[in-house]
Amino acid sequence: MTTDFKLSAESEPPRLGKLSKLARFGLLGAALTVAAGTFAYFGGWFIRDDLTPARFVDGFEQVNGVHAGFRRNHAKGMGVFGFFDSNGNGVRLSQAVIFQPGRVQVIGRFSLGGGHPDVSDKPDAVRGLALQFSLPNGELWRTAMINFPVFPFRTPEAFYEQLIASKPDPNTGKHDPGKMEEFLASHPETVQALTVIKGQPSSSGFDNSTFHSSNAFRFINSAGDSIPVRWIMTPMQPFESANNASIPQDKNYLFNALIAQIHRQPLRWRLIIVIGQPGDPTNDATIPWPAEREQVVVGTLTLDRVESDDTSAATDLNFDPLVLPVGIAPSDDPLLSARSAVYSQSFTRRAGETKQPSAIRPSDVRKGE
Amino acid sequence: MPTQRSQFTVFSRLLHWTMAAMILSMLCIGAAMVASLANYHVLISIHRPLGISILVLVVVRLVNRLLNPPPSFPATMSRAERLAATASEFTMYSLMFILPLIGWGMLSAARYPIILTRSLHLPFILPHDVTLYAALRKMHTILAYLFFLTFVAHFVAILYHALIVRDGILKRMAPWSIRLKNTVVDQNSVNK
Ligand code: HEM
Ligand code: HEM
Ligand code: HEM
Numbered sequence: 001m002t003t004d005f006k007l008s009a010e011s012e013p014p015r016l017g018k019l020s021k022l023a024r025f026g027l028l029g030a031a032l033t034v035a036a037g038t039f040a041y042f043g044g045w046f047i048r049d050d051l052t053p054a055r056f057v058d059g060f061e062q063v064n065g066v067h068a069g070f071r072r073n074h075a076k077g078m079g080v081f082g083f084f085d086s087n088g089n090g091v092r093l094s095q096a097v098i099f100q101p102g103r104v105q106v107i108g109r110f111s112l113g114g115g116h117p118d119v120s121d122k123p124d125a126v127r128g129l130a131l132q133f134s135l136p137n138g139e140l141w142r143t144a145m146i147n148f149p150v151f152p153f154r155t156p157e158a159f160y161e162q163l164i165a166s167k168p169d170p171n172t173g174k175h176d177p178g179k180m181e182e183f184l185a186s187h188p189e190t191v192q193a194l195t196v197i198k199g200q201p202s203s204s205g206f207d208n209s210t211f212h213s214s215n216a217f218r219f220i221n222s223a224g225d226s227i228p229v230r231w232i233m234t235p236m237q238p239f240e241s242a243n244n245a246s247i248p249q250d251k252n253y254l255f256n257a258l259i260a261q262i263h264r265q266p267l268r269w270r271l272i273i274v275i276g277q278p279g280d281p282t283n284d285a286t287i288p289w290p291a292e293r294e295q296v297v298v299g300t301l302t303l304d305r306v307e308s309d310d311t312s313a314a315t316d317l318n319f320d321p322l323v324l325p326v327g328i329a330p331s332d333d334p335l336l337s338a339r340s341a342v343y344s345q346s347f348t349r350r351a352g353e354t355k356q357p358s359a360i361r362p363s364d365v366r367k368g369e
Numbered sequence: 370m371p372t373q374r375s376q377f378t379v380f381s382r383l384l385h386w387t388m389a390a391m392i393l394s395m396l397c398i399g400a401a402m403v404a405s406l407a408n409y410h411v412l413i414s415i416h417r418p419l420g421i422s423i424l425v426l427v428v429v430r431l432v433n434r435l436l437n438p439p440p441s442f443p444a445t446m447s448r449a450e451r452l453a454a455t456a457s458e459f460t461m462y463s464l465m466f467i468l469p470l471i472g473w474g475m476l477s478a479a480r481y482p483i484i485l486t487r488s489l490h491l492p493f494i495l496p497h498d499v500t501l502y503a504a505l506r507k508m509h510t511i512l513a514y515l516f517f518l519t520f521v522a523h524f525v526a527i528l529y530h531a532l533i534v535r536d537g538i539l540k541r542m543a544p545w546s547i548r549l550k551n552t553v554v555d556q557n558s559v560n561k
Contacts, residue, residue, distance in 0.1 A: 013535040024532040031528055032521065039517055043400035052404045138490060140482045156406050316499045317480060322410050326487050334407060341402075341409035347479070352503030 051160055053345040056338075059160055060346070063167045064115030069355025072346040074128050074144075076119055077111030078255050078360045079312025082266065082303035084133055090298035093227065093273060094219035096327030097135045099298055105134045106301065109314040110206050110258060113146065118359050120251035123202050123242035127254070129211040129233065130319035131301070142323040144339075145211035145233060149200050151285035152193045156338035162190070193286035202242040206258045207267050208235045215321065215339075216282035216331040219273070228276035228331060230289065233269040233301060237261075255360045256367075259306050263369055266304035270297050282331040308365045309358035318347040376541050378437045384430045386544055388465070391423055396517050417472070418485040424469035431462065445536040450526075457523050464516045471512065475505035 016024065044050060060072040067075060083103050090099030098104055112119060113126030130144040153159040165179040184191050203209050211233040220226045250256060261267060275294045281287050309315045322330055322340040330336045377385070395416065402412035442451050476483050477493035479502040484490050495501060530538040540547050 016533070016535075021533065028525065028528045028532055032525055035521060035524060039396060039400060042397035044404035050404075051406060053406060053409070054403075056406070313497065316497060320481070323482060330410065337408065337410040338406035340413075341406050344409075345403075348503065348506050351479070351499035351506070 051157055053338075053341040056156070056160055056342045057345045057349060059163050060115050063163055067115070067117050067356065068353040069350050070115075070117045071111075071350060072115050074111035074113055074130075075115050075117040076255075076359055077109050077128070077309055078258070078358075078365070079307040079309060079314040080108045080110060080262070080303045081305040081307070082106045082108070082301065084271070084299055084301050086299040087297070089296050090273060091221075093221055093229070093275070093296065093298075094327040095222040096141070096219075096325045097137050097139060098133050098141055098325060099327070102136070104136065106303070107132050107134075107312075107314050107317070108303065109309075109312070109317075109319070110255070112254070117356075118251075121254035122247060123204075123244050127206055127209050127211075129206075129209075130314070132314075132317060132319065132323075135325055139325040140323055141325045141328065142317075142319045142321065143213060143231075144319040144321055145213055145231075147203075147209040147211055148197050148214065149212055150193045150196050150288050151214040151335065152190050152197065153187075153335075154189050154284050154286045155334050156342070158187055158190065159335075162187075189284070189286045196288055202244070203235075204240040204242050205254055205261075207261050208237045208239050210234050211269070213321075214285045215333045215336055216276060216280075216285070217324070218282075218329040218331055220327055220329060226329070228280060228282045230274045230276070232272050232274065234272055236268040236270065236300075252359055252364070256364065259360075259365055259367065262303060262306050266302045268303075269301040271299050271301060272297050283333050285333060285335055306365050308360050308362040310355075311362055315355075316351075318343050320344065375440050376543070376546065377439060378433075379546065380433060381430075381437060381439070382542055382544055384426065384433065385542055388423065388426055388430065391419060391426075392465070392516070393520070395419055395423065396513060396520075399513055414484075417476075417483065418489075420469045420472050421485055421491070423465060424473075427462065427465040430465075440541060443530075443536045443538060443541075445530070445534050453522075454526065457519055457526070460519045461516070461523065464512060464519065468509065468512050468516060471505050471509045475502050475509060478502040478505060 040046065044052060057072050064072070064075070071077070084098070084106050085103050086099050086101055088099070088101035090096075093099070108129060108131040111128040111130065112121065113128060119125070127147040128144060129146075131142065133141040135141065153162065162180075162183050165183045166175045168175050213231045216228050216230050218226050219229045247253075258267075273296045274289060275296065276282060276289055277293065280289045280293070307314075320340050320343050322336055324330070376382075398412050398416050398419070402409050402416060405412065442454065446454065473483060473491060474495050477495040478498050480493070480497045482490060483493075527538060530536055
């Protein structure tokens with residue numbers, strides 16, 4: 001396989017003719033072009049118009065401005081801690097360790113939708129709850145949910161279009177209603193989703209809000225059966241309707257109420273798994289599943305501590321909805337991979353900035369402790 | 370009479386081509402995933418384990434290189450070319466170590482779970498620190514692009530020797546074993 005050989009003068013290759021030399025340099029150039037071109041192709045340098053994670057986050061920044069260190073969406077928020085008690089009912093649905101009976105630690109974050117960290121709390125603003133469950137085997141499960149029964153957009157492209165349509169006019173400071181009408185006219189699924197969302201009565205606070213995964217996922221049990229699911233967190237605090245007529249003066253009234261409630265007693269939610277049937281869309285978060293679908297209560301979430309975004313470890317986490325344990329898998333919903341990509345981009349940008357103080361300061365959180 | 374092994378050993382060649390394919394795939398996957406919404410999740414799920422495999426293989430490769438030093442440079446290479454070749458090899462070895470380590474380190478600093486396969490997860494090697502994450506994330510991009518440039522230099526140099534100088538350099542790394550007749554070996558570097 002290896003060869004011994006002697007140096008010999010005859011082995012000198014014959015001189016190349018001018019043409020041959022030219023052709024060989026041409027070949028070299030061609031090989032180089034192919035190598036560089038392949039790399040550029042994969043990097044998307046030839047398709048400038050495609051929506052990329054960077055362009056999506058640029059969109060958030062164009063509409064909301066850049067607020068150093070803050071999330072590009074759900075910028076206003078507050079950290080929470082607690083635990084999840086599993087009752088074992090989920091074991092038959094998913095082999096994820098979290099569903100075995102027992103308690104796991106939870107860190108989370110309540111938030112309001114939108115890229116403004118100092119926005120005033122309003123009853124109809126999107127409320128978010130992001131959670132990370134730390135499983136005993138070292139796995140993590142992250143989920144970021146909102147209080148809407150369905151998501152208004154079917155594709156990431158539609159979300160982006162709406163985002164850009166909502167961009168305020170630099171002169172008037174208001175967005176152009178014509179652009180929004182145009183968007184809705186070409187997105188009937190959003191119109192339908194908004195009807196469903198408006199049909200659900202808004203609750204008075206974070207504590208009595210129901211939070212939805214919106215996206216479908218797949219549960220895989222130890223027998224290998226894979227089923228489509230969505231999940232919801234339903235509050236054990238009694239429902240009270242939001243008072244849309246008189247919005248409190250306090251611009252942080254939703255967060256301040258939450259702080260006071262948690263200082264008084266831990267807040268609790270039931271985690272309910274909704275099991276999809278064949279035909280229920282898994283790739284369209286704008287469509288609700290029929291109300292009669294089987295629902296399995298798999299455990300109880302207890303949140304007993306709050307912390308300002310200025311100090312909470314949750315601030316420095318990316319609640320990427322595709323951080324999943326074995327036993328939970330993504331569905332074919334196009335929003336999921338897109339969320340993963342865009343959250344990563346948002347996280348990377350804010351990680352490199354010096355964060356300004358949050359609306360909810362550590363001193364606010366200590367009040368009434 | 371000086372004698373000289375003129376081809377890399379079979380194992381060295383196997384490592385070279387396997388890792389070349391892996392690294393070129395990694396560069397393309399990396400560039401593609403950060404530009405894609407629809408394929409991001411699938412691509413990053415390949416990027417992590419493939420990148421860590423490169424880290425494992427480069428350890429094997431370095432040990433192999435120390436045990437089986439490469440055949441000496443062909444006589445057709447000038448001092449400057451040898452220096453350039455050595456420098457680019459050194460750079461590529463360094464990057465094969467550093468790039469995956471930075472990938473692992475930055476995910477640790479951001480507290481992303483580092484999932485390779487269903488049951489194989491890596492531990493965190495750095496404290497939870499997003500400023501550190503941001504710095505490493507930037508380094509990962511810069512060094513990946515540097516790797517691509519070093520590869521291009523390596524590729525062009527090899528093709529230049531193969532097509533223009535025609536000193537049989539490609540044969541030294543050919544995946545198959547060959548009897549080398551046309552390779553000119555530098556008398557001075559033999560028996561070093
Ligand atoms: C393509 C669709 C979506 C895009 C582009 C998007 C974009 C974003 C971005 C950029 C962030 C900030 C991430 C960070 O810096 O950590 C974020 C946070 C959040 N998103 Fe989305 N989102 C999408 C869909 C959804 C859906 C369907 C839900 C709910 C079911 C949701 C709920 C949340 C919540 C709760 C947060 C705050 C998480 C936290 O507190 O860290 N998003 N989103
Ligand atoms: C990213 C991809 C590549 C990397 C990281 C790489 C790395 C290396 C390294 C480190 C060496 C030194 C020998 C060793 O220790 O293994 C080497 C030698 C070599 N490579 Fe590559 N290589 C790559 C791609 C290629 C390609 C595409 C070609 C084909 C044109 C090629 C042809 C060669 C040849 C012929 C040698 C032997 C040079 C000599 O005779 O000293 N390599 N490569
Ligand atoms: C030789 C090995 C590797 C190569 C050649 C490589 C290459 C790349 C490239 C080209 C990018 C895109 C950079 C950009 O344009 O910003 C990238 C991003 C990335 N790589 Fe690697 N990588 C390697 C190893 C790893 C490893 C071992 C990990 C983790 C275990 C990793 C994790 C990542 C992550 C998380 C991103 C960024 C994703 C995002 O920003 O959303 N890489 N890599």
